[in-house]
Amino acid sequence: GVSSSSSSMASCRRLSGAGLREVLGPAQGLLFDCDGVLWAGERAVPGAPELLERLRRSGKAALFVSNNSRRSVAELERRFSRLGFRGVRAEHVFSSALCSALFLRQRLLGGGGNGSGAGRVFVLGGEGLRGEVRDAGLRLADEGEPAAGEPVRAVLVGYDDQFTFAKLAQACGYLRDPQCLLVATDPDPWHPLSDGQRTPGTGSLTAAVETASGRKALVVGKPNTYMFDCIVERFGVDPSRTLMVGDRLETDILFGKNCGLATILTLTGVSRLEEAQAYMASDNAAAKDLVPNYYVDSIADLIPGLDE
Amino acid sequence: AALPGPAAADWVQAPLDPAVRAVLVGFDEHFSYAKLCQALRYLLRGGPDCLLVGTNRDHRLPLEGGAGIPGTGCLVKAVETAAQREAFIVGKPNRFMFDCVAGEFPVDPARTIMVGDRLDTDILMGNNCGLTTLLTLTGVTALDEVRGHQDSGCPARHGLVPDFYVDSIADLLPVLGE
Numbered sequence A: 001g002v003s004s005s006s007s008s009m010a011s012c013r014r015l016s017g018a019g020l021r022e023v024l025g026p027a028q029g030l031l032f033d034c035d036g037v038l039w040a041g042e043r044a045v046p047g048a049p050e051l052l053e054r055l056r057r058s059g060k061a062a063l064f065v066s067n068n069s070r071r072s073v074a075e076l077e078r079r080f081s082r083l084g085f086r087g088v089r090a091e092h093v094f095s096s097a098l099c100s101a102l103f104l105r106q107r108l109l110g111g112g113g114n115g116s117g118a119g120r121v122f123v124l125g126g127e128g129l130r131g132e133v134r135d136a137g138l139r140l141a142d143e144g145e146p147a148a149g150e151p152v153r154a155v156l157v158g159y160d161d162q163f164t165f166a167k168l169a170q171a172c173g174y175l176r177d178p179q180c181l182l183v184a185t186d187p188d189p190w191h192p193l194s195d196g197q198r199t200p201g202t203g204s205l206t207a208a209v210e211t212a213s214g215r216k217a218l219v220v221g222k223p224n225t226y227m228f229d230c231i232v233e234r235f236g237v238d239p240s241r242t243l244m245v246g247d248r249l250e251t252d253i254l255f256g257k258n259c260g261l262a263t264i265l266t267l268t269g270v271s272r273l274e275e276a277q278a279y280m281a282s283d284n285a286a287a288k289d290l291v292p293n294y295y296v297d298s299i300a301d302l303i304p305g306l307d308e
Numbered sequence B: 001a002a003l004p005g006p007a008a009a010d011w012v013q014a015p016l017d018p019a020v021r022a023v024l025v026g027f028d029e030h031f032s033y034a035k036l037c038q039a040l041r042y043l044l045r046g047g048p049d050c051l052l053v054g055t056n057r058d059h060r061l062p063l064e065g066g067a068g069i070p071g072t073g074c075l076v077k078a079v080e081t082a083a084q085r086e087a088f089i090v091g092k093p094n095r096f097m098f099d100c101v102a103g104e105f106p107v108d109p110a111r112t113i114m115v116g117d118r119l120d121t122d123i124l125m126g127n128n129c130g131l132t133t134l135l136t137l138t139g140v141t142a143l144d145e146v147r148g149h150q151d152s153g154c155p156a157r158h159g160l161v162p163d164f165y166v167d168s169i170a171d172l173l174p175v176l177g178e
Helices: A015-023 A048-057 A071-083 A096-109 A127-135 A163-174 A202-213 A228-233 A251-258 A273-281 A286-292 A299-305 B033-049 B070-081 B094-103 B119-127 B141-152 B169-175
Strands: A029-032 A061-066 A093-095 A120-124 A138-139 A151-158 A181-184 A191-192 A198-200 A242-246 A260-265 A295-297 B022-025 B049-055 B060-063 B068-070 B113-116 B133-137 B165-166
Touching: A015 A151, A015 A299, A029 A096, A029 A138, A029 A163, A048 A061, A048 A198, A061 A228, A061 B094, A093 A228, A096 A151, A096 A181, A096 A228, A096 A286, A096 A295, A127 A138, A151 A163, A151 A202, A151 B119, A163 A251, A181 A202, A198 B033, A198 B070, A202 B068, A228 A251, A242 A251, A251 A260, A273 A286, A295 A299, A299 B068, B022 B033, B022 B119, B033 B070, B060 B169, B113 B119, B119 B133, B119 B141, B165 B169
Parallel strands: A029 A061, A029 A242, A061 A093, A120 A138, A120 A151, A151 A181, A242 A260, A260 A295, B022 B049, B113 B133, B133 B165
Antiparallel strands: A191 A198, B060 B068
16 A cells, blocks of 8 residues: 555655556555646646646546745646646645635634634735735735734744845734734745755745744644645545655655655655665654655656556 | 846846855844845855854844844844854854954953853853853843753853843942042
8 A cells, every 4th residue: 555654764765667556556646746846947847747637537636735835826726737737726736825824714713703803914925925815814914014903913924035124023023922923834944946046935034033033933834734634624635545746855755754645755856865865874763754755756757657 | 236137036147246255144124035045145156165154143132111123143044044054153152252352452361351131142252261250130131040040950051150240230330449
């Protein structure tokens, strides 16, 4: 079967041939990270659209779980289509932007109740993230707004390429109230760009807010398991029959481990095989959880494992 | 120089100054994602040949009434997290600044008192440099914080305990002659 034992360490085996059919055969569905797995920048990974099509024809579910908090799921649906992936609908896509909004809705609106009295959310992030928070029925605090008015009950840190010292100070002002939540969309310290450069991630901005406020953020994204809870609630996924496919050991593979999913590392993104092997050889107990069960050079390599 | 375009994808195309060999993070009320982006680019380009230096790690600068503004430590942490490397911090408790003072003035540590309000910067540096340390209570530290370190079994925390304390530095006036 595909279930991953929680007590033994994964062994990072290349998935191919008979092993491929043994692993994919029993799987009911696959969870895919997006950046570095399905596409890199504006280019689909060669063979990735075909893999998704073959999964559909095999009757296996494909769902998407991404730490990228820049885009709304509606924008992501359009992106899938633009890059050549057919049949992916917004409801299949779980971004950290969406899940952070769902998390805040749960915490601030609770069981029932309308928007008033729930308090506002101060968002450090772009329009995609702000839109998801609004769509969840929450009201936003604006930058530079005076302190009077409905209290701010949460500060949400996401990918914010317009982050400034002034916004950091404003966030800290709200966080002086111990009732005000500090939530981060994801822990990623940086993201790769197509030319090999890196851009700072939400994790670096969250570190600034945590340091200034003396608070620890609740992190919604991978490797934490909240996004999997959202998936289970909407689609009722069985972890023992589901595979997690990702490119980043510290987020995707650890997320799979934390959720009880068998994991496949694809080498078209951030993590190198040598890093997985180093974790495997490490004496550090925590390092073992970053070792994938399997790896492939690209997700296109999964195609032969599916029935014709 | 101003960065082209509105977004990060544009900023990473801007040319880097070939002469830059260090990123220095200090108090910057104009800190922005764009600057963080540029800092990361220099650090990645230079690797260990590009220094990452921070002036200090203070979390907040306290203002009246319990308010405060974010300190340099927040900005240092942002750069360290993005670059996944640790900054060299020049400020207290590092002894570098004491060495600067001792290099300019004839300072005998055995006959010098360090006066400060913060245990993990002022007092720790003073203790590390062999100075007599005096805590004043007009700033960030309350006395029970000191007791906590004193009563802990941890030798590292004992370094945070001052030799003496006063409620305010004005309390020193009576012992100073005309």
